[in-house]
Amino acid sequence: MKAEFSDLPIVCPHCTHRNVDLSRMVPVDGLEPVYPLEGESCPRCESEFWAGVLDGAPIKFCKVCQGILISHGDFGTLIRTRRADFHGREMKPKPFQPEELKERCICPDCHQVMECYPYYGPGNAIIDSCENCDWVWLDGSELNCLIASPGLRPVS
Template sequence: MKCPVCSDSSLHITSLESRLNASCCSDCQGQWISANDYWTWLKHHGETLPEKEPDELPIQADDVQRAKLCPECKRIMLRYKVGHSLDFRLDQCGSCNGVWFDANEWEALKQRNLHDEVHLIFSAPWQSQVRKDEARKLLEAIYTEAFSDDYGKIKEIKSWIENHPEQEKILNYLSNEDPYEIGASNSAN
């Protein structure tokens, strides 16, 4: 098999984990794991480990961002965002379901205990959550810029209102242009 990144380099078999073989490239340090090898390893791996928070010094992965051909069946692989504060994508063959890990991607997943959930990364629910998390980050950045130093206080007030037993009355008061006007449509009752 040839490396999908280096094209001319042949992949050699190595043991990535106990009971998990991978085909590695000596040049780019990428790793190919066949779907069969992954599922066999996962079956013997035991219980799924809980996800860990990012370390202060996370492992930097080489995310080669060009199209790659599957080393097994030569079809173009699809790229999937990992998410969970990991800023790289995994390449999966849509035909044989094998996965290509650019240099250090497996190690970065393992550092966070996500290496035993690789199969979930390619699922619709996982990808949907990745998109939601990205949208949330984007909106957080917009609000931070728009409100600058007041943003923390605004979030504090919002939380206070959300947890207050008289939430509806407070929101009525705040949304009424003149809550003291007699006959106002939004009374405090």
């Protein structure tokens, strides 16, 4: 997939390095860092992984690429709650590129390849999940995009 910020592919086909435009990353509101997770690294960029809390849910996240690891149940609750409470300007989702489905993320807990698939709710995002550990991985800014995408919003 070609990134808007450059002509570099998001993932290099030769070395699998992931090119990330950190200037476009928008931090997730309400994410509270708790402590660094010794011996655990981000499944995308291999930077230090952190434990955190997001809307009361325990998460793991990366301060560098802004990726978030959250349980399936907490992910569903977070999306429903934040979409219902969203009052900002909706962002038209950009179509995802089929190449994104070829990227693989390794679960930081069981070290198995996570399943990669399109998110089936409002917005266009490719999410990764681990059936063994019940984790969902969201790349940086994907949560914000899903929340701000047009579509049916639950009543809060």
